[in-house]
Amino acid sequence: xxxxxxxxxxxxxxxxxxxxxxxxxxxxxxxxxxxxxxxxxxxxxxxxxxxxxxx
Amino acid sequence: xxxxxxxxxxxxxxxxxxxxxxxxxxxxxxxxxxxxxxxxxxxxxxxxxxxxxxxxxxxxxxxxxxxxxxxxxxxxxxxxxxxxxxxxxxxxxxxxxxxxxxxxxxxxxxxxxxxxxxxxxxxxxxxxxxxxxxxxxxxxxxxxxxxxxxxxxxxxxxxxxxxxxxxxxxxxxxxxxxxxxxxxxxxxxxxxxxxxxxxxxxxxxxxxxxxxxxxxxxxxxxxxxxxxxxxxxxxxxxxxxxxxxxxxxxxxxxxxxxxxxxxxxxxxxxxxxxxxxxxxxxxxxxxxxxxxxxxxxxxxxxxxxxxxxxxxxxxxxxxxxxxxxxxxxxxxxxxxxxxxxxxxxxxxxxxxxxxxxxxxxxxxxxxxxxxxxxxxxxxxx
Numbered sequence: 001x002x003x004x005x006x007x008x009x010x011x012x013x014x015x016x017x018x019x020x021x022x023x024x025x026x027x028x029x030x031x032x033x034x035x036x037x038x039x040x041x042x043x044x045x046x047x048x049x050x051x052x053x054x055x
Numbered sequence: 056x057x058x059x060x061x062x063x064x065x066x067x068x069x070x071x072x073x074x075x076x077x078x079x080x081x082x083x084x085x086x087x088x089x090x091x092x093x094x095x096x097x098x099x100x101x102x103x104x105x106x107x108x109x110x111x112x113x114x115x116x117x118x119x120x121x122x123x124x125x126x127x128x129x130x131x132x133x134x135x136x137x138x139x140x141x142x143x144x145x146x147x148x149x150x151x152x153x154x155x156x157x158x159x160x161x162x163x164x165x166x167x168x169x170x171x172x173x174x175x176x177x178x179x180x181x182x183x184x185x186x187x188x189x190x191x192x193x194x195x196x197x198x199x200x201x202x203x204x205x206x207x208x209x210x211x212x213x214x215x216x217x218x219x220x221x222x223x224x225x226x227x228x229x230x231x232x233x234x235x236x237x238x239x240x241x242x243x244x245x246x247x248x249x250x251x252x253x254x255x256x257x258x259x260x261x262x263x264x265x266x267x268x269x270x271x272x273x274x275x276x277x278x279x280x281x282x283x284x285x286x287x288x289x290x291x292x293x294x295x296x297x298x299x300x301x302x303x304x305x306x307x308x309x310x311x312x313x314x315x316x317x318x319x320x321x322x323x324x325x326x327x328x329x330x331x332x333x334x335x336x337x338x339x340x341x342x343x344x345x346x347x348x349x350x351x352x353x354x355x356x357x358x359x360x361x362x363x364x365x366x367x368x369x370x371x372x373x374x375x376x377x378x379x380x381x382x383x384x385x386x387x388x389x390x391x392x393x394x395x396x397x398x399x400x401x402x403x404x405x406x407x408x409x410x411x412x413x414x415x416x417x418x419x420x421x422x423x424x425x426x427x428x429x430x431x432x433x434x435x436x
Contacts, residue, residue, distance in 0.1 A: 001400070002358050002434055025380045025388040025399050032398040036339055036357065 001033055008039060008053050016042060019049040066372035067415035071258075072210050072238060072351050072406035073376055077305070078260035084304035085262060088297035095293060106296055113303035117267055120310055121245070121252070129268050129288040130299045134237045134255020135165040136290070137266030140279060141233045141251040142169035144288060145202040148275030149231070153199025159186050159216065160394035161209050163235055167390070173201070183343040184214035184395045192224040200230045207239040207246075211378050211391040211404060212342035213324075213351035215239075222248025231274050238348055240267070241309045242317060250274040256302035259309050260409065264295055265302040312409065317349035320407045323416045324352045327405060334424045339398050351406040353378070355392070356427050358436045359401030367426045368403070373419055378402045401427075 007017045019030060030049045034041040042050035068076060092109040094102035111125070118125040131137035146156060156173040158166060161180055178191045186205065195203050203225050208215040218234055225232040231250035239245050241259025245252065251274060256265035270276045270288045278284075282291035309316075324347075328340050337357035356364065361379025368375055378389025379402045388399035405419070 002436060005358065005436075023380070024386065028388055028393045028396065028399050032339070032355075032396065033357065036337065036398065 001029060004030065004033065004051060005037075008037075008051070011053050013053050013055065016050050016052045019051065020047055021049065022047050064372060064418045065415075066374070067411070067419060068374045069405045069407060069411065069415070069419065070374045070376050071408035071411075072404065074257045074263060075260040075408045076410055077262065078308050078409070080308040081261050081301045081305040085297050085301035088300035092296045092300055096296060109300050110296060113299050116303040116307050120306055121240070121267075121269060122247075123269050124272065127269050127271055129270075129290065130294050130302070131253075131266035131268050131290050132292075132294065133264060134253060134258065134266040135163075137253035137255070137268040138163060138165045138233075138235050138237075139169045140268050140288065140290070141235075141253050141270075142166055142202065142204060143172065143279035144270070144276040145231060145233055145251055145274070146173050147277030147279060149201035150277075153201050155197070155200045156202050156204060157191070157194040157200055157230070158204040159191075159206060161211070161214075161391045162204060162206050163210060163237070164390075166204050166206070166235055170204070174199075176200075180214075180394050182395055182397065184209050184212045184341075184391065185343060185346070186216050186221060188217055188220055188224070191221055192228075195225050195228040195230045200228065202233060202251075203230050204233045204235065207234050207236040208348045209342065209391060210238045210351075211389055212353045212395065213238075213348040214343040215346045215348065219246040219248055222246070225250075238351070241306055242313055242349060251276070256298070256305070259306055261302035261305040262295075262298040265298045267302075309409075316409055320411065321349040323407055323411065323413065324350065326416060327352050327420065328354075330420045331423065334420070335427050338427075341392065341395065341397050341402075350408065351404065353402065353404045355379075355398035356401035356403075357398065358434060359427055359430050360434075361400055361402050363430050364401055364403060364426065367430060368422070371422050371426065373422070376404045376406075378404065 031041040038055050040052040040054045092106050094106040096107040096110045114125045118128045154174045157176045160177050179187050222232050233251040234249040236245045237255040237258050240254035252269040254267040257263040339355045341353040361377040362381040378392050380388040392399040
């Protein structure tokens, strides 16, 4: 989550950051992070989570 | 942050949703009943008859407060035992109808564990933790439903559930409803319409080790335990009668104070909800802000480890609990927070009680932002 927060400002708006996380809370908490921070949760595939920077 | 081992203020226990500190009446009644009510109430000599009188008086008090008949009330070894006896006995009594247990996604783990013995159908909640009543209606109308189970109010986030409406849907479908009222009994009236109910004395300021099970007349219930009378919800084995007496006495005392305490604690919870949101960055206050328990508030902080937060608050003298995965026995995040789709890490549940003062809350609100900031700083945020 902390690394996601650092990675998002480093990409352009519209680009996607892929998070690899084996934390059992990630499937719940990454979409929650997106909602709280106004970013877009794109999809989850196993332990990979895609987040698009929208702001 | 330097840890001096010396909190800057008096310790404040803020975890009444786990166990409320004993009401003064609990101590008095427990001591009196230890002297007077230690014999086995089923025996036919004078000491046994005295114990039986105490047991009947305690049962009558609880029955009156819950608005049920005394012969519908039984005492159990804990709230967990009561909830599991309700689920297992309710399923057993209707096994000819089917094996399905419909339950909300935010039930207590005691109920979820019991649900694993059945074909469980889970009904979701919204972001605020409110039951999806449409899905509930569909689920209870489906065939083969032996029992439905709904928590009266979430023990983790405080959101009060639409018990009366859920009960109506159950009644239309001919399905008995079990309500786990552990967080409500002693604080507010339980809405009508249920068939089975459980409660837990140490949640209302009674002693630990006393649960209450109510099975309404006409509800089919079959004991999950080996015992002589399989239709009697009485727990097989001797209960702690002094604890039962103390549970009933304390329930009467807390119910007498419940309305004024609810107003006082609810205002303190509103203050916590507002101030935490204003003073802690990247925080999510969880649960329904209005339709909620008076004494309980939950929030989650981004970039904070729940266990680290608990320990840091403990060092400052605050006892709180957490639904974060690192603090649970299963190392999974809270199923309640997951069902709501809210942040589960950095989670803190604060639950107040009759001994909680405004000063306790103010000191907590003063300490919390620095504690969170220190943990984030250590993590490099």
